[in-house]
Amino acid sequence: MKTKLFSYSQLDTFIHRLSGLTKLICFLLLTTTVMLTFDIRIILGVMVLSLILFRVAQIRFSQVKVMFVFVLIFILTNFVLTFIFSPTYGVEIYGTEHILFVITERYTVTLEQLFYQMTKFSKYLSVIPLGCIFFFTTNPSEFASSLNNIGLSYKACSALSLTLRYFPDVQGDYHTISLAQQARGVEMSTKASVMTRLKNMVRILVPLIFSTLDRVELITNAMELRGYGKHKKRTWFSYKPLGKNDWLSIGVCLAIFLFTMYMRFFVTKSLFYNPFI
Amino acid sequence: MEQPVISFKNFTFQYFSQAEPTLYDINLDIMPGEKILIVGPSGCGKSTLGHCLNGLIPFAYKGKITGSLTIKGKETKNESIFALSKNIGTVLQDSDGQFVGLNVGEDIAFALENDCIPLEEMRQRVNQVADMVDMKEFMGRSCQELSGGQKQRVSLGGVMVDDVDILLFDEPLANLDPATGKKAIELIDDIYRKTHKTCIIIEHRIEDVLHRDVDRIIVMDDGRILMDEPANEVLASNILIDHGIREPLYVTACKYAGITITPDMHAENIEKLNLLGNEEKLRSWYTKAAASPKEEAHDPLLEVKDLSFSYDGVVPVLKNVSFTVYEHEMLAIVGKNGAGKSTMSKIIVGFEKPDSGELILKDHNITDMSIKERGEVIGYVLQNPNQMICCTKIYDEVALVLRNQGLSEEEIRPRVEKALSICGLAPFIDWPVSALSYGQKKRVTIASILVLEPKIIILDEPTAGQDYHHYSEIMGFLRQLNQQGQTIIMITHDMHLMLEYTKRAIVLAGGHKIADTLASEVLINDEWIKEANLNKTSLYTLAHKAGIEDALGFIQTFIAWEEKTR
Numbered sequence: 001m002k003t004k005l006f007s008y009s010q011l012d013t014f015i016h017r018l019s020g021l022t023k024l025i026c027f028l029l030l031t032t033t034v035m036l037t038f039d040i041r042i043i044l045g046v047m048v049l050s051l052i053l054f055r056v057a058q059i060r061f062s063q064v065k066v067m068f069v070f071v072l073i074f075i076l077t078n079f080v081l082t083f084i085f086s087p088t089y090g091v092e093i094y095g096t097e098h099i100l101f102v103i104t105e106r107y108t109v110t111l112e113q114l115f116y117q118m119t120k121f122s123k124y125l126s127v128i129p130l131g132c133i134f135f136f137t138t139n140p141s142e143f144a145s146s147l148n149n150i151g152l153s154y155k156a157c158s159a160l161s162l163t164l165r166y167f168p169d170v171q172g173d174y175h176t177i178s179l180a181q182q183a184r185g186v187e188m189s190t191k192a193s194v195m196t197r198l199k200n201m202v203r204i205l206v207p208l209i210f211s212t213l214d215r216v217e218l219i220t221n222a223m224e225l226r227g228y229g230k231h232k233k234r235t236w237f238s239y240k241p242l243g244k245n246d247w248l249s250i251g252v253c254l255a256i257f258l259f260t261m262y263m264r265f266f267v268t269k270s271l272f273y274n275p276f277i
Numbered sequence: 278m279e280q281p282v283i284s285f286k287n288f289t290f291q292y293f294s295q296a297e298p299t300l301y302d303i304n305l306d307i308m309p310g311e312k313i314l315i316v317g318p319s320g321c322g323k324s325t326l327g328h329c330l331n332g333l334i335p336f337a338y339k340g341k342i343t344g345s346l347t348i349k350g351k352e353t354k355n356e357s358i359f360a361l362s363k364n365i366g367t368v369l370q371d372s373d374g375q376f377v378g379l380n381v382g383e384d385i386a387f388a389l390e391n392d393c394i395p396l397e398e399m400r401q402r403v404n405q406v407a408d409m410v411d412m413k414e415f416m417g418r419s420c421q422e423l424s425g426g427q428k429q430r431v432s433l434g435g436v437m438v439d440d441v442d443i444l445l446f447d448e449p450l451a452n453l454d455p456a457t458g459k460k461a462i463e464l465i466d467d468i469y470r471k472t473h474k475t476c477i478i479i480e481h482r483i484e485d486v487l488h489r490d491v492d493r494i495i496v497m498d499d500g501r502i503l504m505d506e507p508a509n510e511v512l513a514s515n516i517l518i519d520h521g522i523r524e525p526l527y528v529t530a531c532k533y534a535g536i537t538i539t540p541d542m543h544a545e546n547i548e549k550l551n552l553l554g555n556e557e558k559l560r561s562w563y564t565k566a567a568a569s570p571k572e573e574a575h576d577p578l579l580e581v582k583d584l585s586f587s588y589d590g591v592v593p594v595l596k597n598v599s600f601t602v603y604e605h606e607m608l609a610i611v612g613k614n615g616a617g618k619s620t621m622s623k624i625i626v627g628f629e630k631p632d633s634g635e636l637i638l639k640d641h642n643i644t645d646m647s648i649k650e651r652g653e654v655i656g657y658v659l660q661n662p663n664q665m666i667c668c669t670k671i672y673d674e675v676a677l678v679l680r681n682q683g684l685s686e687e688e689i690r691p692r693v694e695k696a697l698s699i700c701g702l703a704p705f706i707d708w709p710v711s712a713l714s715y716g717q718k719k720r721v722t723i724a725s726i727l728v729l730e731p732k733i734i735i736l737d738e739p740t741a742g743q744d745y746h747h748y749s750e751i752m753g754f755l756r757q758l759n760q761q762g763q764t765i766i767m768i769t770h771d772m773h774l775m776l777e778y779t780k781r782a783i784v785l786a787g788g789h790k791i792a793d794t795l796a797s798e799v800l801i802n803d804e805w806i807k808e809a810n811l812n813k814t815s816l817y818t819l820a821h822k823a824g825i826e827d828a829l830g831f832i833q834t835f836i837a838w839e840e841k842t843r
Contacts, residue, residue: 140379
């Protein structure tokens with residue numbers, strides 16, 4: 001069976017043991033850090049860190065291969081388009097011009113442009129492993145309980161955790177239905193025109209929606225029969241209070257964030273790190 | 278005098294969406310600590326009765342109630358679904374769909390979470406309950422990874438954690454293979470004996486439930502209670518068969534042999550059954566196993582050669598399985614949940630590619646054919662018709678595959694009409710699909726496959742969740758189809774189906790083929806039964822009770838008789 005997207009895999013690693021809330025905070029802190037800076041030293045630092053964490057979380061590359069390929073295509077396209085639309089942006093930013101070679105007058109490849117684009121490229125690349133770690137190591141119910149604990153409505157939290165929990169099931173349904181329709185000659189490959197494929201998508205979605213509605217009715221009944229929604233709040237079996245490692249992790253990520261801000265405003269005094277002067 | 282824990286008085290219920298009441302004038306008292314079985318054909322109102330007890334009616338499904346229903350002396354319609362859930366715990370039929378929690382512990386804890394029980398106390402109570410249902414070692418495991426029987430234990434734990442007085446089981450045996458079903462009934466009985474809770478079981482697989490004693494059987498049809506008697510009385514009457522409910526096989530066999538069942542024969546359980554001098558009748562009814570009537574040899578149609586398959590490349594699901602399907606055959610592939618039988622069918626229809634091995638259809642190697650090409654020669658009918666039907670009109674649904682082949686409407690129409698008339702749906706040709714019953718929808722999906730005139734049709738659990746009436750209807754239809762020359766393969770864990778409708782059966786266990794033989798032989802072979810999680814048929818025990826050594830011959834007599842009388 002195909003590896004399922006967003007499927008939490010249950011392992012016992014340092015990352016898995018962290019609370020879902022910690023993981024969310026750290027994820028947000030690190031991504032904001034990367035978003036707010038063009039200092040390649042910091043970005044590479046975060047990238048190395050996220051790759052190490054990826055290892056620690058024991059995520060296999062095969063689990064994220066599909067996602068990775070899509071993202072790679074996206075950022076490569078982005079790389080090329082950036083060059084096509086603003087080939088001299090690097091020069092504007094860094095204020096110097098080291099020409100490597102000339103394609104046409106407008107498209108002159110400069111060291112500055114290359115450096116700028118590489119920085120941007122690594123920004124994306126350092127965030128992706130973090131996202132994967134978050135999705136693959138966070139127990140949906142535990143995460144929901146943390147969110148509830150910081151004040152989000154418990155109904156919203158339960159809905160979130162159920163969605164994550166049923167996502168793989170619905171995905172499985174989709175797979176079966178799609179195959180059954182293909183066996184009946186519904187063309188889903190690129191052989192068919194876009195219009196036909198869209199129409200054929202509907203043929204899969206109709207049974208999918210109906211079987212999902214069946215699921216929803218069943219789970220709603222099952223939940224009500226066990227007292228869901230009785231009180232204005234609920235407790236969580238899988239709730240983990242924040243431990244020493246949680247505070248430590250948040251502390252480290254916060255430090256990285258503050259350090260970046262310090263560099264940005266007091267050391268380089270600019271969004272960009274400029275190696276050319 | 279003791280007060281009844283549940284009491285219906287002149288209770289009538291009508292869904293707002295229905296023109297007629299679903300329950301009529303129900304009068305029923307259930308005493309604390311009783312164990313009750315409620316039986317009836319689909320649509321008889323037994324599930325509605327269950328919904329009334331647990332409060333889904335009137336709080337989730339709206340309708341009009343007259344008369345009264347009290348639980349522990351309180352009128353239910355004045356309570357809330359939450360208050361009711363403190364008294365009555367419901368185990369729903371589809372254990373997969375009712376898991377709220379991600380892992381075992383969390384799912385058992387759900388009712389406590391909603392009660393705002395603090396974490397410490399919750400952990401303690403969950404542990405106790407997990408111990409009671411024997412799932413303690415599995416606390417951290419994901420619910421989806423459990424076996425069918427373990428899932429049932431978790432669901433039971435999830436309602437027991439609330440310390441309810443009444444346990445309600447809504448078709449607990451659906452989707453379980455025979456041996457697991459038997460264990461589920463034993464589990465319910467053990468819990469019942471240990472805790473003295475009132476138990477209500479709604480089920481139509483009556484022979485399986487009666488594996489352990491019940492105090493009373495309540496027979497329902499058309500929204501009314503027809504009979505409310507101890508099991509031996511119910512089985513001594515003809516009420517079950519008259520209302521489309523399957524009797525235990527041994528009871529049917531006794532009746533075929535001309536034995537009148539009386540209450541003192543204790544027909545509620547094959548072990549307890551006392552033939553009271555009627556053994557001779559059975560002995561003279563049965564005819565020796567005719568040296569199994571040689572089938573006229575048909576040509577091989579599909580050859581499966583040395584098939585191996587694994588989903589993740591680590592755990593093999595099928596290991597070197599080979600067998601042959603002959604033309605005009607009706608074949609069953611049986612085995613327990615997870616034995617690889619569904620995987621086998623997916624490989625045959627091309628949904629999955631085998632790691633090694635070949636599929637030969639009439640001298641053509643079809644191993645590398647695409648799903649679409651394969652679909653033209655081998656049709657696959659999914660278990661749930663809702664997963665197949667994608668058009669709103671019946672005609673369009675059946676015509677879909679022909680339209681995809683680019684045929685003209687003039688060519689399509691006669692073929693759709695033919696397929697629909699084979700399936701007995703000709704009068705409905707212009708109807709919307711939504712107007713059909715579940716069984717009719719199933720036939721629409723079969724018609725939508727038949728229209729291509731495939732060489733083989735594969736059906737995944739064709740009768741899952743159907744009562745005896747619909748079961749006979751679907752199977753009768755498939756038999757007819759088979760007699761017209763259609764080759765059919767059925768994937769099933771329903772042993773009645775295999776015994777009565779198929780000549781040959783292939784038994785899979787742990788990814789191996791362990792038997793390829795006459796269907797009637799499978800159910801008397803201890804080794805196969807054990808490996809494949811099947812149960813020995815009660816006919817075997819009956820033959821022994823009557824002093825008949827040749828159990829196989831006895832079973833074959835039974836099947837031949839069934840075919841004749843149908």
